[in-house]
Amino acid sequence: xxxxxxxxxxxxxxxxxxxxxxxxxxxxxxxxxxxxxxxxxxxxxxxxxxxxxxxxxxxxxxxxxxxxxxxxxxxxxxxxxxxxxxxxxxxxxxxxxxxxxxxxxxxxxxxxxxxxxxxxxxxxxxxxxxxxxxxxxxxxxxxxxxxxxxxxxxxxxxxxxxxxxxxxxxxxxxxxxxxxxxxxxxxxxxxxxxxxxxxxxxxxxxxxxxxxxxxxxxxxxxxxxxxxxxxxxxxxxxxxxxxxxxxxxxxxxxxxxxxxxxxxxxxxxxxxxxxxxxxxxxxxxxxxxxxxxxxxxxxxxxxxxxxxxxxxxxxxxxxxxxxxxxxxxx
Amino acid sequence: xxxxxxxxxxxxxxxxxxxxxxxxxxxxxxxxxxxxxxxxxxxxxxxxxxxxxxxxxxxxxxxxxxxxxxxxxxxxxxxxxxxxxxxxxxxxxxxxxxxxxxxxxxxxxxxxxxxxxxxxxxxxxxxxxxxxxxxxxxxxxxxxxxxxxxxxxxxxxxxxxxxxxxxxxxxxxx
Numbered sequence: 001x002x003x004x005x006x007x008x009x010x011x012x013x014x015x016x017x018x019x020x021x022x023x024x025x026x027x028x029x030x031x032x033x034x035x036x037x038x039x040x041x042x043x044x045x046x047x048x049x050x051x052x053x054x055x056x057x058x059x060x061x062x063x064x065x066x067x068x069x070x071x072x073x074x075x076x077x078x079x080x081x082x083x084x085x086x087x088x089x090x091x092x093x094x095x096x097x098x099x100x101x102x103x104x105x106x107x108x109x110x111x112x113x114x115x116x117x118x119x120x121x122x123x124x125x126x127x128x129x130x131x132x133x134x135x136x137x138x139x140x141x142x143x144x145x146x147x148x149x150x151x152x153x154x155x156x157x158x159x160x161x162x163x164x165x166x167x168x169x170x171x172x173x174x175x176x177x178x179x180x181x182x183x184x185x186x187x188x189x190x191x192x193x194x195x196x197x198x199x200x201x202x203x204x205x206x207x208x209x210x211x212x213x214x215x216x217x218x219x220x221x222x223x224x225x226x227x228x229x230x231x232x233x234x235x236x237x238x239x240x241x242x243x244x245x246x247x248x249x250x251x252x253x254x255x256x257x258x259x260x261x262x263x264x265x266x267x268x269x270x271x272x273x274x275x276x277x278x279x280x281x282x283x284x285x286x287x288x289x290x291x292x293x294x295x296x297x298x299x300x301x302x303x304x305x306x307x308x309x310x311x312x313x314x315x316x317x318x319x320x321x322x323x324x325x326x327x328x329x330x
Numbered sequence: 331x332x333x334x335x336x337x338x339x340x341x342x343x344x345x346x347x348x349x350x351x352x353x354x355x356x357x358x359x360x361x362x363x364x365x366x367x368x369x370x371x372x373x374x375x376x377x378x379x380x381x382x383x384x385x386x387x388x389x390x391x392x393x394x395x396x397x398x399x400x401x402x403x404x405x406x407x408x409x410x411x412x413x414x415x416x417x418x419x420x421x422x423x424x425x426x427x428x429x430x431x432x433x434x435x436x437x438x439x440x441x442x443x444x445x446x447x448x449x450x451x452x453x454x455x456x457x458x459x460x461x462x463x464x465x466x467x468x469x470x471x472x473x474x475x476x477x478x479x480x481x482x483x484x485x486x487x488x489x490x491x492x493x494x495x496x497x498x499x500x501x502x503x504x
Contacts, residue, residue, distance in 0.1 A: 004409065034340070066437035
């Protein structure tokens with residue numbers, strides 16, 4: 001099957017148009033966040049949902065509205081006709097569409113090896129279990145905070161490991177795991193802030209938006225724009241939980257201090273200096289992890305800006321622009 | 331309120347820039363590759379731009395069809411294809427489309443059979459064509475004739491019964 005034959009099938013058109021639609025949506029959402037100066041991670045995450053969810057449904061929806069949308073007549077009058085670029089031959093006779101498909105193939109592999117397989121592996125064989133560690137006594141803090149968040153008090157398990165880590169398992173019985181190494185490097189205030197952050201994750205997991213989003217996201221496994229935006233939505237989730245933790249503890253500095261202990265270096269030992277973290281020989285993943293940590297720390301160390309405008313009107317306007325503009329992109 | 335309004339202004343400006351960028355991106359391939367699908371003003375212009383391309387045009391036109399064609403689209407890459415649309419005489423309504431393509435080429439817009447009530451094989455000048463009779467979207471009688479001519483699939487669709495359609499189709503072959 002030639003490239004143009006594939007691009008004219010329903011699957012081909014779905015793949016190409018969902019990519020184009022997500023790209024346009026991403027540009028519009030980014031501009032909207034800047035135009036209305038929206039910094040609240042909760043609202044930013046909602047805007048990103050447009051980029052992740054809309055391209056799943058856009059092509060079938062538009063075809064339902066106008067079945068003639070895939071005809072050459074419509075393409076000629078469209079704002080942007082992707083087939084012009086995809087069938088454009090490069091100097092050595094290879095159409096741009098081949099490079100486009102290679103890019104989608106590479107994205108699919110990234111999704112498979114960096115997201116799907118790790119998620120499945122993590123779901124089937126959790127890294128730690130309750131039996132591995134001992135109960136950690138955090139005083140009444142966990143119970144009191146759980147009460148404020150209206151969740152059942154989770155078990156806090158201490159694992160005897162030097163590497164500092166802290167995470168929560170949000171199953172039927174939520175559990176917070178932390179390493180003994182972490183308890184040695186954090187002050188009691190920092191430890192409370194870090195645990196409050198995990199409690200926020202547990203509270204938010206009662207409405208598992210990201211899990212639902214991930215299931216939708218699987219449909220767009222080939223789409224690099226959705227890949228990037230889904231990861232940003234996950235990062236927004238961390239910032240949302242930071243905000244909840246700060247609201248619970250009232251101590252921004254403590255959480256920022258706790259986060260500084262999670263910088264990664266190639267040797268996996270924690271360091272405290274952000275300058276050291278960007279040194280050479282660091283994998284892209286570690287570098288990205290540190291960048292994200294730096295942005296969270298910087299955010300916590302800066303006083304919050306004043307109240308943001310009501311996000312409803314910007315959201316509706318952005319969504320309308322995405323829907324209308326993408327109708328003319330084939 | 332002031333923040334909301336300045337936000338709207340900034341966003342509208344961003345949308346305008348994006349639209350301009352998309353228009354530019356849509357035009358660029360036309361400048362880079364002359365065989366890309368584009369609109370032509372006449373069949374002679376197509377023949378001059380895409381030399382070697384055989385374009386089948388009927389020599390018979392019923393009075394209801396207006397000449398010259400109202401729309402001509404053609405491409406040389408990734409495969410040869412063209413579509414010619416004619417309006418009804420004295421009206422703005424598309425009444426006849428003739429498409430020929432060496433690959434998948436969807437021309438169903440202005441005239442598209444939405445229901446097919448009858449389909450028969452029709453032999454014309456040594457070719458076996460598929461003749462479909464039915465209705466278009468608004469319930470108006472429509473018919474379509476399709477056959478292969480060399481590597482090209484030719485489809486003639488008309489807003490009328492099959493009688494005029496077969497005469498037009500036969501007049502395209504010599």
